[in-house]
Amino acid sequence: MSNRRSFLKKSAVLGMGAFGADSIFSQLHAKSFESAEKLWNPAGDNEQYWSVIQDAYTASKSEILILNNGGVSPSPLAVQKALDVYNKTAAQGPSYYMWRVMDKGREPLRQRLATLGGCDPEEIAINRNATEALNTIIFGLPLQKGDEVIGTKFDYPNMMNAWRQRQLRDGIVYKQLSFDFPIENDDEIVKAYEEAITPQTKIIHITHIVNWVGQIMPVKKISQMARRRGIEVIVDGAHSFALLDFKIPDLECDYFGTSLHKFLSAPVGSGMMWIKKDKIAKIWPLVCNHEPTSADIRKFETLGTRSFCIEQAIGEAINFQEGIGTKRKQERVHYLKKYWAEKALQIPGVKIHTSLKPEYSCAIAGVSIEGLKPTELDSKLFNDFKIHTVGISYESVQCVRVTPHVYTKLSDLDRFVGALEKIAKKV
Incomplete structure (x- = not known):
């Protein structure tokens, strides 16, 4: 009887995923979050409320004090347990459980990520991290020899190296600005990008939150300036998504990539890419697809065999995020x-x-x-x-x-x- 109950519970998790009534978040945290909400005082001390959130992370009890969550964040217990359930189930028959059961959870997950990002689900591709998302865009853009890209010396190394590789391979011109952070003047930053523009400038690459020192860049203002000049904007949102309260279209950029294992606290090795709908067709997939010039965002998800378990456990991280509010x-x-x-x-x-x-x-x-x-x-x-x-x-x-x-x-x-x-x- 015990084994039957365990099987039924596991089937419910797999059948409905994180977005069913019997999600692991609902089982573990829903009641405590509901009780904590009653403690919330908009004008006062809320440490009792936050203690409930803290208890939902096993890392809060670690003997090591982790203050490098900007690198990768631990997941709350609900996400850990979801990943455990998916992994144990897949191990019983990966080709069945991954391809015929878990794979059906990608579209509901796409919908919920789009809701969190405030955008169209048909603009969201699910992948493994910000490097993969942004490299897909960087290498997929139809740039020609002599085309210019403006970035900074404080962008993430993997993105700088991707642009340098395009420079070596294709002869584009990669220009890097330098800033003396911290800067508390948006106009100073916008002006620096604008003054670097030439008639050959095609792309501006912006790191939303500079990973080295935490500077928030004025993405929307730079995007508006760039649009007036006919220039596209790529945003590295690895440190901003699920932390800053914004919707992706509000940034007025053309491309956006992020990791979900930072502030969303999803499993390690989960990420997301957003491409404005009218730009999708012109971006070549980083990994081959049978319709590389398609306008279907799913062409960027032909990654071969990867962990569907990690992918599906993202859903519980979204539940957790929504339980708090961005x-x-x-x-x-x-x-x-x-x-x-x-x-x-x-x-x-x-x-x-x-x-x-x-x-x-x-x-x-x-x-x-x-x-x-x-x-x-x-x-x-x-x-x-x-x-x-x-x-x-x-x-x-x-x-x-x-x-x-x-x-x-x-x-x-x-x-x-x-x-x-x-x-x-x-x-």
């Missing part, structure tokens, strides 16, 4: 960043390399201690205090990147600030 999430994560950064600024020798204003940064902030290299500070934080960050020494950026998430507790950040203070006293 606006509330953005405000909380910015509060966490500002909470520790303002305390850290009171420590002699400590410098913050990121704006603390919500319009210019959210989760990510850079910190340094005078007299220590970023790698030295990063090592001391982990070896002496079991705090995981990432040291960055790149161009003008010399700092440790710190990124909390919704499961991060205020006491965790007090622990981090205390560690900074102890380290600074010994320098």
